[in-house]
Amino acid sequence: MSTITHINKFSSNELINDFHQQDIKFDINKLKEACNEVLKIRGFDTSLGIPHFAAIPLTQIPGDPESIAGSKVRGVYWTKPDSTGKEVSRDVKIEENKYTEFLKDFEHTYFKKVYDQLSKKYKLGRVRLLLKEPRSTLSWHRDPEPRLHIPIYTNPGAIMVIDKVAQHMPADGSVWITNNLKYHNAFNGGEENRVHFVACVLDYKFN
Numbered sequence: 001m002s003t004i005t006h007i008n009k010f011s012s013n014e015l016i017n018d019f020h021q022q023d024i025k026f027d028i029n030k031l032k033e034a035c036n037e038v039l040k041i042r043g044f045d046t047s048l049g050i051p052h053f054a055a056i057p058l059t060q061i062p063g064d065p066e067s068i069a070g071s072k073v074r075g076v077y078w079t080k081p082d083s084t085g086k087e088v089s090r091d092v093k094i095e096e097n098k099y100t101e102f103l104k105d106f107e108h109t110y111f112k113k114v115y116d117q118l119s120k121k122y123k124l125g126r127v128r129l130l131l132k133e134p135r136s137t138l139s140w141h142r143d144p145e146p147r148l149h150i151p152i153y154t155n156p157g158a159i160m161v162i163d164k165v166a167q168h169m170p171a172d173g174s175v176w177i178t179n180n181l182k183y184h185n186a187f188n189g190g191e192e193n194r195v196h197f198v199a200c201v202l203d204y205k206f207n
Contacts, residue, residue, distance in 0.1 A: 018162040018179030028173040034110035052136030056129040062101040079141040096125025125200030132194040137187035143180035150197040157189030179206045
């Protein structure tokens with residue numbers, strides 16, 4: 001079985017404002033198996049300072065494990081935390097283009113094949129597994145670049161909102177690129193964890 005399935009063209013529902021479903025698709029069963037393998041090797045670290053959020057890096061700067069430690073797991077973003085509406089920055093700036101080494105601990109998993117295929121099509125920065133715990137939300141914020149999402153575990157109450165548009169991304173192997181340069185958040189209104197394979201995309205332009 002090939003790693004990806006190519007879809008001939010977008011339907012009218014596959015380009016939804018700032019949610020762009022891509023013309024590739026992966027095997028959802030293999031994605032779940034890979035996720036479970038990674039979690040056996042390295043569980044989610046929930047001590048990153050953001051409630052109900054955790055990440056497992058899959059790539060790093062070659063030979064530099066410090067590039068995936070502490071605030072560098074998160075990276076810079078901008079938010080409006082209070083009623084003044086004043087924008088502030090959080091965390092540290094990341095040199096995304098340097099994150100080119102796939103972690104050896106996970107090279108045996110299906111994620112390596114996914115990463116290799118995506119790297120042929122997109123210029124990627126950091127690649128991570130991102131966890132959103134049940135009945136929780138992220139802050140209203142914006143990021144420096146678009147993000148590529150492959151939902152692995154989700155539920156109907158797991159929604160991403162960009163500007164004023166809400167979209168559920170199903171866990172069916174589909175690949176989405178989201179316009180994280182705009183203000184957005186993600187919430188998990190279900191009672192199960194939401195886990196996405198997420199990559200920073202450095203060469204994707206929204207109209």
